[in-house]
Amino acid sequence: MSNPSIKQIYRFPTEFIENVLVLPNGKLLLSTFKSPGPPYIPDPTATEPQAKPVASFDKGITGLTGIVPLENGLYAVSGGLHTSFSFQRGSMKLFTVSLQSGKVVDSIPVPDTATMNGLAILPYNPHVVLSADSIEGRIFAIDTHTREVSVIFENIDLGSSG
Template sequence: MSGQPSSRELYAFNEGKTFVSNIAVRTDGTLLLSTFENGRLYSLDPRADTPKVELVAEFPGANAISSVVANSPDTFTVVGGDHRPYRYELGSMKVWTVFFPGPGQPAVVKTVAEVPDTEMLNGIDSLPSQPHVVLGADSVKGRIFRINTITGAVDVAFSDPALEQDTAIPIGVNGIRVFGPHLYFANSAKGYFGRVPIGPDGSKTGDIEIIARSPETVSQSTSYDDFSVAQPAGGNPTAYITAHTNKVYSIDLVTGEQKLFFGGGDSTVLKRPTSVAVANDGKSIFVTTAGFEVMGGPAKGQVVEIPI
């Protein structure tokens, strides 16, 4: 669309069943992609002349991996389970670590925790002061779980009505990111983008603040999904948040100003975007998609790079 940045599709799955749910960037610039439908973790080198995915790991008992996040340069946490429409089978949610021992060596997968008391762990992020501790969004009951990937301990860090689902769609708190002293979050059903102050252990230390709201009436075709935060040189920190069916919004974390950054209208570049990761150099974002031309159709998930 006129006035929008250019974009480059790095990769699109072609078998018609791969919904890319989440993305993380390794220190070497390689992307990690978590998927629904087949519950696999893939890697993709965006610098290759013709980027191709490589299978990193599969996870026993999981047909969907909702999120992936770094604990260290070589260790990542993923969560997933037995996925059903808008839910996971109760008792199926598990947490794994994926360790990359070195070039040419296969990743080592370890089950570190089970989370039986939830039907969904969605977005996750690690705590800066304790990167082996991961916060996970319960999209059904509006809770933030706290998971220690070393000890396997799991508890609820906090809950809040602003994180709960609503009547529009059955997904409440979705993407989460720790940035500065706050946990930022998107609530898909309520159309909220907000933040809450947290302590070093992820506990809530103040009230939730709503920074922006979806500019459209919330539905399955317009809802916020996941996001990431960029810190431009000389500028305010900015969240780049995906919204169905084809949009990425930018939200200034200082002023709260929200703009349509990419897509919208009749654009077909992004086919139901799901998540965002900021490139290591801070000059672009990587956007993943479910790859649906229409809801319920074949899932041919994409990875698209957009300069910021």
């Protein structure tokens, strides 16, 4: 059995990579902590890959968590104001981002939330995004068409910490 080869494609000076999504063209979409907030796209096939910012987010967004593809070439990215080992309560938002234009198309607040830990889409409703508030034991459903945010699961044993 052969060992897989590992190749460093880019080294961020201060960022912490939270999530990686492989795009249809083979490039990577990375969400980060400790940066001004943009997700980055390095091209792993380039001779000297560079991490290019995709879009600019609100000034209060300093950490990005999940990334999922939506329909029509859009991507959902969650983020908020990242402080020391947590997010500021109430700062979390779900962003709809166009990689083609490099613009944030929409910003949906997810109020009264401690964190949004990862994202998933519903296969038969790809405009509905699920995210876990893993601190408070809740799962949110965010409809990117209607902008409705609802709690679809809550662990009452954990209760609300805030």
